[in-house]
Amino acid sequence: MSQLSTPCEVEPIDLLDALSDESYTGENRCWPCTVLNLGLVGLLALFLRARERSLASLLVAVVGVAVIYLRGYLVPYTPAFAPRLVAGSPIPDEWFHRASAHRESPSEDVTHEESESLADDVELDGETVFGELSAAGVIEVEDEQLFLSEGVDTAWHERMDELAEHSLEDLSATLQSSLPQIDHAEPYVDDAEWVVLGSDPGELLARPVAVAELAAYEVLSEPLTDERLTVAGTEAFRMFLDSCPVCNSELVESSTVSCCGGHLGPRQDPDETLVCPTCEQRLYTFEGAN
């Protein structure tokens, strides 16, 4: 009689849990991502079959479909590029959507609206903001391209690096104490990290956006004296980001047509966006770019 030992005991349920990702499955499943990935798996399986590698072909098909079922997608960063492909294809966008997109209500009992920027309530047009920022020497134009002036850019990045080290609690507290128009800010976490601005019910500001805008606000407070202009300027700064202020991932271009953005009507063109593929949050929306 030997004693039974079970060194390799696998709990199938835990394994399934570990593999599955709720952000892109179930209610949140993004159909552009799913369809695109299934198509790619099918193509690869057919290719292997044509090369008479039936076993490999079968394996690719089974594993591919299982991963897409569990995780929502197989090819890394699909949520960042699938919406662009769909936007550029003749397939109507509404085929892929029901009424709600991801994260419109991150939890069932609290419905927070997503806020694009600290400057959401400031009514200053883009032209005025850019005019004032370049008059103050914050923005420079060279070969018809806009740049942040060197000193401003350095100060902004240094402050973003500091704020990225802050816990979400500290970031919320700093935001609340720095901006006079924010009377309340608190951390909020679902499948991403947010700062809730205000209360009843409050608006969600993505953590990387909060870091970028708070740093910009502090840097702008020196050259600018107009509070409204300073707040409006924080939003403009985000278009100069090329990496995520929180995790340093290189930002990828996407569009608001699908999973990383909101839903648009069939006659509207999607806006171009800059998205952090790691934080899965939108860092900038180029509005009216089409």
Ligand SMILES: [Zn+2]
């Ligand atoms: Zn990030």
